[in-house]
Amino acid sequence: MTPIERTIRFRRYQDAAFQVLGASLTVVALLVLGALVLDLAKTGLGRLSWSFLTSFPSRKAEQAGIASAIVGSFYVMIVTAFTAIPLGVAAGMYLEEYSRRNWFTAIIEINIANLAGVPSIVYGLMALSLFVYTFGLGESILAGGLTLALLILPIVIVATREALRSIPLHIREAAYAMGATRWQVVRHHLLPYSTGGIATGVIIALSRAIGETAPLITIGALTFIAFLPPTPLTPRPEEDGGGLYGPFEWLDSGFTVLPIQMFNWVSRPGEAFLANAAAAGIVLIVATLGLNALAIVVRNRMRRRIRW
Amino acid sequence: MVQPRESAQAATPVERSVPRADAAAGLRIRRAIVDRAMQGVLALAAASSIAVTLGIVYILISESVPFFRAVGLKDFLTDTMWTPQFAVPRYGIVPLLMGTLVTTMVALAVALPVGTIIAIWLSEFAPARLRETVKPVLELLAAVPTVVYGYFALLFVTPLFQRLWPDLPTFNMLGAGLVMGIMIIPYVSSLSEDAMRAVPMLLREGSFAVGGNKIVTATRVVFPAALSGIAAAYVLGISRAVGETMIVAVAAGQQPISIDPSRPLDAMNPGQPGATITAFIVSVSLGDVQHGEIGYQAIFAAGLTLFVATLGFNVAGYVLRKRFRQAY
Numbered sequence: 310m311t312p313i314e315r316t317i318r319f320r321r322y323q324d325a326a327f328q329v330l331g332a333s334l335t336v337v338a339l340l341v342l343g344a345l346v347l348d349l350a351k352t353g354l355g356r357l358s359w360s361f362l363t364s365f366p367s368r369k370a371e372q373a374g375i376a377s378a379i380v381g382s383f384y385v386m387i388v389t390a391f392t393a394i395p396l397g398v399a400a401g402m403y404l405e406e407y408s409r410r411n412w413f414t415a416i417i418e419i420n421i422a423n424l425a426g427v428p429s430i431v432y433g434l435m436a437l438s439l440f441v442y443t444f445g446l447g448e449s450i451l452a453g454g455l456t457l458a459l460l461i462l463p464i465v466i467v468a469t470r471e472a473l474r475s476i477p478l479h480i481r482e483a484a485y486a487m488g489a490t491r492w493q494v495v496r497h498h499l500l501p502y503s504t505g506g507i508a509t510g511v512i513i514a515l516s517r518a519i520g521e522t523a524p525l526i527t528i529g530a531l532t533f534i535a536f537l538p539p540t541p542l543t544p545r546p547e548e549d550g551g552g553l554y555g556p557f558e559w560l561d562s563g564f565t566v567l568p569i570q571m572f573n574w575v576s577r578p579g580e581a582f583l584a585n586a587a588a589a590g591i592v593l594i595v596a597t598l599g600l601n602a603l604a605i606v607v608r609n610r611m612r613r614r615i616r617w
Numbered sequence: 618m619v620q621p622r623e624s625a626q627a628a629t630p631v632e633r634s635v636p637r638a639d640a641a642a643g644l645r646i647r648r649a650i651v652d653r654a655m656q657g658v659l660a661l662a663a664a665s666s667i668a669v670t671l672g673i674v675y676i677l678i679s680e681s682v683p684f685f686r687a688v689g690l691k692d693f694l695t696d697t698m699w700t701p702q703f704a705v706p707r708y709g710i711v712p713l714l715m716g717t718l719v720t721t722m723v724a725l726a727v728a729l730p731v732g733t734i735i736a737i738w739l740s741e742f743a744p745a746r747l748r749e750t751v752k753p754v755l756e757l758l759a760a761v762p763t764v765v766y767g768y769f770a771l772l773f774v775t776p777l778f779q780r781l782w783p784d785l786p787t788f789n790m791l792g793a794g795l796v797m798g799i800m801i802i803p804y805v806s807s808l809s810e811d812a813m814r815a816v817p818m819l820l821r822e823g824s825f826a827v828g829g830n831k832i833v834t835a836t837r838v839v840f841p842a843a844l845s846g847i848a849a850a851y852v853l854g855i856s857r858a859v860g861e862t863m864i865v866a867v868a869a870g871q872q873p874i875s876i877d878p879s880r881p882l883d884a885m886n887p888g889q890p891g892a893t894i895t896a897f898i899v900s901v902s903l904g905d906v907q908h909g910e911i912g913y914q915a916i917f918a919a920g921l922t923l924f925v926a927t928l929g930f931n932v933a934g935y936v937l938r939k940r941f942r943q944a945y
């Protein structure tokens with residue numbers, strides 16, 4: 310074998326070795342995800358039942374459930390979505406379609422990049438001082454929802470901008486050529502065409518918010534909630550004045566959310582509560598991974614449907 | 618009816634034509650007003666992101682000023698004890714910083730090499746279809762709620778390690794840091810892979826032409842060419858690790874590391890429990906600390922430290938990403 314042949318053989322061997330290394334590390338990373346899901350399932354699947362989903366937390370692990378946590382997560386997400394989506398989409402629209410390249414825009418861009426990297430617990434600290442005490446919202450669903458809305462705002466803004474950027478320039482030019490104002494171009498063309506992209510980003514953002522624990526602990530969300538927020542327009546009990554609950558009274562209610570309930574059970578001693586934690590973890594992971602899967606489906610359908 | 622294009626600048630002459638008051642002019646005025654108003658509304662929304670930052674900075678500073686008056690900046694930065702619950706409380710941030718440092722180091726020791734190798738493999742070795750399937754699945758690692766990771770670290774990873782080292786405590790920074798590293802892998806691998814794939818084919822072909830194999834091309838040509846993008850990915854990973862809360866709060870224990878001045882390096886041992894800055898904030902929030910007392914102010918001082926640390930990484934990452942975009 311000549312030296313050059315030996316070198317070539319060695320180089321081929323190098324490539325093959327890296328091929329194996331890269332593939333196996335990827336597999337290991339995915340296996341960890343698999344182990345996590347299996348471990349949760351092994352411990353928690355036995356606890357997962359209809360009564361677990363519909364019971365309130367309890368001192369007795371076998372009777373405890375996640376009803377208040379599921380409902381709390383749902384209500385908080387409503388506040389988050391209704392705040393973050395309009396605000397984030399509007400901000401993204403402005404930055405992509407209106408703003409000129411000047412120092413003001415540059416500052417906003419650096420600012421958003423930084424906000425996306427601020428640890429979530431810092432948002433919680435801000436919300437504790439501002440929402441809970443200064444605005445007097447207390448440890449309410451409204452305060453929790455607003456906190457998470459600020460947290461996911463950068464994700465929504467970035468998703469909106471990317472969706473808008475993928476719309477070809479000639480769409481805008483055609484609309485302007487027909488005499489449309491800038492707002493009409495945005496309203497009648499850019500917004501509808503970017504809906505799929507924005508929806509993908511919003512779903513990812515909400516899946517992040519639904520698993521967020523730390524900022525809500527910081528603002529003082531409770532861990533033991535044995536009641537549900539008042540459902541709008543349902544009868545109020547007589548001892549509480551009677552009549553109907555207002556449409557927005559749930560915003561003031563105390564709450565807990567799924568990840569906090571799980572955290573509470575993880576930190577308690579005793580095997581029985583760990584099974585509850587695992588069962589809550591299954592629900593949580595089904596929700597987040599489900600939302601992520603939904604986002605992928607939306608993105609793929611959009612790619613197939615739109616041909617510029 | 619064909620109308621001239623109205624930009625925001627052209628709106629004023631149109632408004633002057635009110636006396637003619639025909640239907641078309643009225644319509645045009647209305648459109649111009651709506652156009653202007655919506656521009657204002659959207660600008661306001663964009664500016665709100667700045668308000669959030671200003672709000673964070675203002676609150677962190679204003680709430681921790683009384684704390685620094687009481688404790689003193691020098692003690693805060695140099696005291697090696699963090700014992701707020703003692704009769705004579707001491708507030709040295711060093712033990713909490715050590716906790717953050719150790720867990721971050723463990724996490725990065727996992728995430729940076731593994732993430733980089735996966736990125737190189739996906740970008741330079743894996744077939745395109747495999748890459749498009751693997752990448753989103755890998756990104757699910759970052760989508761798992763962190764409290765679930767905390768559970769996993771405490772009840773799966775740590776018991777696994779305890780079989781190897783029986784005297785490993787239940788709460789330890791090793792398991793927490795490792796799991797945190799796994800969570801960060803997709804942040805590193807996805808961004809690095811994007812950066813490497815943005816490197817023009819030309820450079821690879823040049824390397825192949827002079828006899829380079831794939832791995833030499835990847836490490837000597839593609840990697841350096843994508844370096845600023847990869848560095849941005851690393852910085853993002855570091856920022857995530859520093860700010861991560863629930864994994865360490867659940868699995869690393871909430872006791873600050875005790876620093877023995879005669880053997881300071883012992884504090885770096887990941888096989889012991891340790892509170893990070895973030896875990897401390899959580900443990901205080903779980904207790905009943907009253908608004909306005911020093912324990913309440915202490916979490917804002919800790920938060921301010923955290924914010925300053927991550928701000929540096931975030932801005933560095935932004936600058937690096939900008940550079941990598943402009944490169945080609």
